[in-house]
Amino acid sequence: MFLVSTPTIAGLSRIEREHLATDQRRYFVPCPHCGHRQHLRFERLLWDAGEPETARYLCEDCDGAIGEQHKAAMLAAGEWRATATATDPHAIGFHISALCSPPGWMPWSEIARLWLAAQGDDRAIKTFRNTVLGETWQVAGEAPDWQRLYDRREHWPAGTVPMGGLLLTAGVDVQRDCLEASLWAWGQDRQSWLVEHRVLAGNPFEAPVWKELRLLLRENWRHASGHRLPVAMAAIDSGDGMTTAEVYSFVRRAGAGRAIAVKGQDGLSAAVGQPAATEVRRNGRKLGGLKVWPVGSSFLKGETYGWLKLERPTEESGDPFPPGYVHLPVHAAGEEFCRQLTAEQLVARAGRNGFRRLEWVKTRERNEAPDCRVYARAAAAALGMDGWGEGRWARMADALSLPAAELPTGVNVTRPSPSPVATDAHRPRGWLAPRSEWLR
Ligand SMILES: [Zn+2]
Known part of the structure; x- marks a missing residue:
């Protein structure tokens, strides 16, 4: 059986529930500067204020700036690694976001631009998290004091x-x-x-x-x-x-x-x-x-x-x-x-x-x-x-x-x-x- 989907709301998403039962593999790519293998996270994507075209990725180990031009070689050298122990021994799961889009698809600058454009609009941020990052959307459920x-x-x-x-x-x-x-x-x-x-x-x-x-x-x-x-x-x-x-x-x-x-x-x-x-x-x-x-x-x-x-x-x-x-x-x-x-x-x-x-x-x-x-x-x-x-x-x-x-x-x-x-x-x-x- 093969299940594939974009996730929706945290706690409600069916693909999230299935994915959490797997070994949750992520795509680890090597840093072009230090060789450290990591899976790409949105938090490490930086750009100058208001200038999404300056987007670059910061290596989590050496803090070196990784540019769009490094992507092709990094993706080619990548590998899937499990990040959890599967509760169901037969279940393998993969998660990938648009940060790993091959050159010519969605560049990091476009991801930064979409993020900036979504600010202040819950619906747009939800769509960004779901479709660009492949993450569930956390509904703000706790009442403020x-x-x-x-x-x-x-x-x-x-x-x-x-x-x-x-x-x-x-x-x-x-x-x-x-x-x-x-x-x-x-x-x-x-x-x-x-x-x-x-x-x-x-x-x-x-x-x-x-x-x-x-x-x-x-x-x-x-x-x-x-x-x-x-x-x-x-x-x-x-x-x-x-x-x-x-x-x-x-x-x-x-x-x-x-x-x-x-x-x-x-x-x-x-x-x-x-x-x-x-x-x-x-x-x-x-x-x-x-x-x-x-x-x-x-x-x-x-x-x-x-x-x-x-x-x-x-x-x-x-x-x-x-x-x-x-x-x-x-x-x-x-x-x-x-x-x-x-x-x-x-x-x-x-x-x-x-x-x-x-x-x-x-x-x-x-x-x-x-x-x-x-x-x-x-x-x-x-x-x-x-x-x-x-x-x-x-x-x-x-x-x-x-x-x-x-x-x-x-x-x-x-x-x-x-x-x-x-x-x-x-x-x-x-x-x-x-x-x-x-x-x-
Ligand atoms: Zn590095």
Whole structure:
């Protein structure tokens, strides 16, 4: 029997499970300087900051720099060596990464370039680890400490959006006795700022609470530039199956491109999938068709937890915030919010078919903050944020830096049109939408 595959997620990957039972052979190649045999590891590939074309490999023994031109001879002189004792004596296993690509295939400089291009994007880093390095992707499952988040909160005026936040989205969770809504602002590098978290008390089967939500979403928030920033898109959970008709009426009344219905889909390794039409009925009567967007809830929780764990740069260093950094303000993120945001844990469970599954488990009973965050993130993804290049962000920032008087009236600087295909689209980097599309 021969099994071959690219691995996926650590703990879930079937090829990983099979490979771990083998003698785990790796391809050992000799250093052209000292002759030391080693298998190539990504950690030893170095390049000058921002210059992937300078990529070279450092020998683990003599630290000598090995260039692309050495590769052909090294690969020819290589050999497979076992690195483990097989638990199954008949099982032999081989692992090889793109670092061993023969000359003319994928050079080290290309690997460095792909790595740099993937920074700040969990999905791209996962793809890089899986397909270039042939390694599993470790989902960030450990919740960050709520106290750490609490202590590093930032100060900015309530009801306003800091300078870096250029796109405002809302995530709404439907509960039995209330709606919970979070407003998040997004910027380049997917940094985010919590603008507001509100609990709207009321029965979701009755109109008043939905009216309150409508008012909340119609509010304009003040951007640090002085401009008004409207909510570009709201994503509302329709996953419980009970309130689908209510969500449907809300989304329809909100108008095209202002609100979407979403539904968590655990196996989805992307922010959002392709929306699917669902028929909505109330008391047996057909109300119409609703497009429901599948949301990669587990994937986005992993992404959020990875980002929440990023260190805040010290003021002394003057370093910028890292890509994906989550900014929490003192006025909107109290102790309860910080506790909720960190109160989920990724645990492995055995599925019925014997394969392990990873599942997010709430460690507190009322715990809507992570869901609201995930839906707001999905709304940004549905707008196509993940494909926006630097140029597009720069133009959004430019529009907000104009004095308010110079903007034509009625111009809505931050309402881009929704993208029909969300994050799955492999748009070229630096992809720009025509100016008219986002300045409409
Ligand atoms: Zn060496």
